[in-house]
Amino acid sequence: MRNNFFAFIPKWLEVKDRAELSVFPLNIMLAAFANIDGVDTMGHVLYQPNFSTFVVVEGVAKMDYISELDCEFRIEISFDLKKEMYCGKKYRGKEWLGESLGSKWNLFFAHLGMLGLVKGEKCIFSPLEK
Numbered sequence: 624m625r626n627n628f629f630a631f632i633p634k635w636l637e638v639k640d641r642a643e644l645s646v647f648p649l650n651i652m653l654a655a656f657a658n659i660d661g662v663d664t665m666g667h668v669l670y671q672p673n674f675s676t677f678v679v680v681e682g683v684a685k686m687d688y689i690s691e692l693d694c695e696f697r698i699e700i701s702f703d704l705k706k707e708m709y710c711g712k713k714y715r716g717k718e719w720l721g722e723s724l725g726s727k728w729n730l731f732f733a734h735l736g737m738l739g740l741v742k743g744e745k746c747i748f749s750p751l752e753k
Contacts, residue, residue: 636672643684646702647672648732651688655740659748666746670698679704692745698735711735715744 634649654667670688677686682704690696699712709731712722721738725731740746 638674643679644672644674644677644686646684646704647686647700648688651698651700651732651735653736653738653740655746656751663751665749665751666740667749668692668696668740668744668746670696673697690745692747696744711738713738715741 636644636647636649638644650672651670652667653670654665656663656665658664669691671691673687673689677684679685683701684704685699685701688698688700695716697714699714701710702708703710706726708724708726709728710722710724711731713720713735720741723731723735723738725734
């Protein structure tokens with residue numbers, strides 16, 4: 624798909640008795656737009672946190688977010704607790720697809736969303752209303 628649209632769900636992750644997770648997002652949405660058979664269409668996919676991947680190593684908290692539609696696709700979010708910097712890396716299996724860095728929540732996730740969808744990534748298609 625072409626014409627990537629970037630989006631994020633600007634909501635903090637809140638888990639009772641797990642304050643260490645509060646630097647992470649609730650989930651991540653990636654989207655792209657295309658004209659399919661003359662119909663303007665959006666493809667999107669939601670990535671959900673995989674709590675079993677959460678670790679803190681040398682002051683950096685990390686957790687993976689897995690595509691709801693294809694577990695081969697994941698986004699690794701890390702947050703340096705001292706520098707207060709985010710890093711997001713998108714993978715298909717072990718193949719690195721891109722990354723984003725930033726210190727400001729909204730700007731970082733907007734840039735992460737710009738990675739968009741890649742060829743072959745499963746997504747939900749929705750025709751756009753005129």
